[in-house]
Amino acid sequence: MVKICCIGAGYVGGPTMAMIAFKCPDIEVVVVDISVARINAWNSDRLPIFEPGLEDVVKGCRGRNLFFSYDVEKHVAAADIVFVSVNTPTKTRGLGAGKAADLTYWESAARMIADVSKSDKIVVEKSTVPVKTAEAIEKILTHNNKGINFQILSNPEFLAEGTAIEDLAKPDRVLIGGRETPEGQKAIEALKAVYAHWVPEENIITMNLWSAELSKLAANAILAQRISSINAMSALCEATGADVSEVAYAVGKDSRIGPKFLNASVGFGGSCFQKDILNLVYICECNGLTEVANYWKQVVQINDYQKSRFVKRVVSSMFNTVSGKKIAILGFAFKKDTGDTRETAAIDVCHGLLGDNAKISIYDPQVTADQIMRDLAMNKFDWDHPQHLQPMSPTAAKKVDVVWDAYEATKNAHGVCILTEWDEFKKLDYKKVYDGMQKPAFIFDGRNVINVEELRKIGFIVYSVGKPLDPWVKDLPAAPPS
Numbered sequence: 001m002v003k004i005c006c007i008g009a010g011y012v013g014g015p016t017m018a019m020i021a022f023k024c025p026d027i028e029v030v031v032v033d034i035s036v037a038r039i040n041a042w043n044s045d046r047l048p049i050f051e052p053g054l055e056d057v058v059k060g061c062r063g064r065n066l067f068f069s070y071d072v073e074k075h076v077a078a079a080d081i082v083f084v085s086v087n088t089p090t091k092t093r094g095l096g097a098g099k100a101a102d103l104t105y106w107e108s109a110a111r112m113i114a115d116v117s118k119s120d121k122i123v124v125e126k127s128t129v130p131v132k133t134a135e136a137i138e139k140i141l142t143h144n145n146k147g148i149n150f151q152i153l154s155n156p157e158f159l160a161e162g163t164a165i166e167d168l169a170k171p172d173r174v175l176i177g178g179r180e181t182p183e184g185q186k187a188i189e190a191l192k193a194v195y196a197h198w199v200p201e202e203n204i205i206t207m208n209l210w211s212a213e214l215s216k217l218a219a220n221a222i223l224a225q226r227i228s229s230i231n232a233m234s235a236l237c238e239a240t241g242a243d244v245s246e247v248a249y250a251v252g253k254d255s256r257i258g259p260k261f262l263n264a265s266v267g268f269g270g271s272c273f274q275k276d277i278l279n280l281v282y283i284c285e286c287n288g289l290t291e292v293a294n295y296w297k298q299v300v301q302i303n304d305y306q307k308s309r310f311v312k313r314v315v316s317s318m319f320n321t322v323s324g325k326k327i328a329i330l331g332f333a334f335k336k337d338t339g340d341t342r343e344t345a346a347i348d349v350c351h352g353l354l355g356d357n358a359k360i361s362i363y364d365p366q367v368t369a370d371q372i373m374r375d376l377a378m379n380k381f382d383w384d385h386p387q388h389l390q391p392m393s394p395t396a397a398k399k400v401d402v403v404w405d406a407y408e409a410t411k412n413a414h415g416v417c418i419l420t421e422w423d424e425f426k427k428l429d430y431k432k433v434y435d436g437m438q439k440p441a442f443i444f445d446g447r448n449v450i451n452v453e454e455l456r457k458i459g460f461i462v463y464s465v466g467k468p469l470d471p472w473v474k475d476l477p478a479a480p481p482s
């Protein structure tokens with residue numbers, strides 16, 4: 001029986017390995033992690049991450065050929081194929097701080113693999129890593145190898161949170177990069193055979209290691225670029241009276257462009273986009289490609305601009321101050337159908353409002369109060385470390401309240417900000433929300449989920465990203481010349 005071990009039981013390691021075990025009853029899959037709490041949660045009825053459909057897949061094979069363990073070394077030693085799906089945070093100090101990937105966790109995983117291995121292994125990069133990481137990993141493994149043969153493959157993951165199970169069951173493509181040597185090709189075939197249990201052969205693409213590593217960064221950069229492009233248009237729409245949804249619809253009808261990833265919003269979030277682009281920028285700079293680096297940097301800069309533009313709209317609309325005012329935040333996750341808050345736009349918006357002394361009341365159907373408080377107390381980039389190693393600043397926001405109901409959050413509020421596109425926010429009884437609020441009642445829709453006209457009829461002053469401005473908002477430009 002082929003034995004797979006995956007190091008890292010996170011958003012990627014957990015669901016991907018569960019899918020492999022589910023589809024391949026003839027393969028034993030063990031997911032290991034240094035976080036005991038995470039492993040215990042994977043073995044319990046309350047999985048550590050929320051993902052539609054995940055529970056059924058896990059329950060379908062856990063205890064059969066899918067296991068979760070914190071005995072990392074034992075299972076790595078026993079495996080034929082070792083996936084590495086550990087954190088790859090952005091460096092916060094030293095060379096490349098604020099841009100380059102911090103490979104501390106990757107390196108320590110590689111050293112551990114070298115230490116405990118007694119048989120040949122295929123080591124698979126599942127984490128998103130800088131181009132040429134495989135070469136570094138290869139060096140660590142071969143310099144400690146005691147005659148063992150390691151083959152390194154790159155198999156970047158393209159799942160999107162919120163639709164991970166669907167994406168894993170029917171991937172657009174599976175990408176496998178490997179060495180162009182006979183041993184490298186043999187390793188590629190072995191991994192291909194795993195995916196071939198359920199993925200059609202024509203969707204399994206093989207290439208060299210560097211192309212595979214770069215393809216992942218390129219895909220995320222281009223997806224994020226589409227969002228920044230439409231968000232840049234949203235600012236122009238507000239200035240000219242155009243409607244960004246109409247513009248996006250017209251543009252997306254062009255079959256060369258297509259409709260996906262053209263929703264204007266308060267800004268993209270998630271653990272990957274910003275991190276991967278900054279990483280790409282750093283690689284470009286290291287290769288002397290200043291113009292290329294600056295081009296991609298702009299995608300992140302527009303995203304930051306969009307978040308701060310939103311905060312300025314809120315503050316300027318509400319008589320240029322939110323000091324002492326209650327603002328309800330509806331949605332904290334970086335997108336709907338996930339409880340993940342990594343790099344969510346909500347963090348920057350909340351910091352912006354707290355900076356102006358607002359009192360905020362947050363409701364999200366999937367994010368715990370504990371997580372929100374951690375997020376608001378954490379320094380930039382510190383979220384991407386194993387949880388028990390995350391440094392906390394002691395200044396946990398005192399003016400923050402987390403509640404379990406949208407009506408509770410909006411009660412007596414002066415303004416409401418919608419920051420995640422949860423379906424339930426489309427169906428709220430907005431008359432009830434309005435009646436419970438201070439007047440004038442403001443609503444700022446950062447995800448374009450509400451019906452602007454209906455809300456204006458109720459009496460709200462409405463701002464919706466990229467939509468023609470409410471006369472009230474129009475008189476108060478959000479971005480005064482600096």
Ligand SMILES: NC(=O)c1ccc[n+]([C@@H]2O[C@H](COP(=O)([O-])OP(=O)(O)OC[C@H]3O[C@@H](n4cnc5c(N)ncnc54)[C@H](O)[C@@H]3O)[C@@H](O)[C@H]2O)c1
Nearest residue numbers: 008009010011012033034035086087088105127128157386
């Ligand atoms: N989240 C996504 O949607 C997504 C999609 C594609 C790729 N990726 C990439 O996949 C990688 C993992 O992302 P994630 O979202 O699963 O992260 P995560 O933080 O959810 O999980 C990483 C896990 O690795 C564990 N870990 C760290 N070092 C370890 C070690 N030495 N031994 C054992 N366990 C260790 C941590 O405790 C943590 O549980 C990252 O490189 C990320 O960029 C993420």
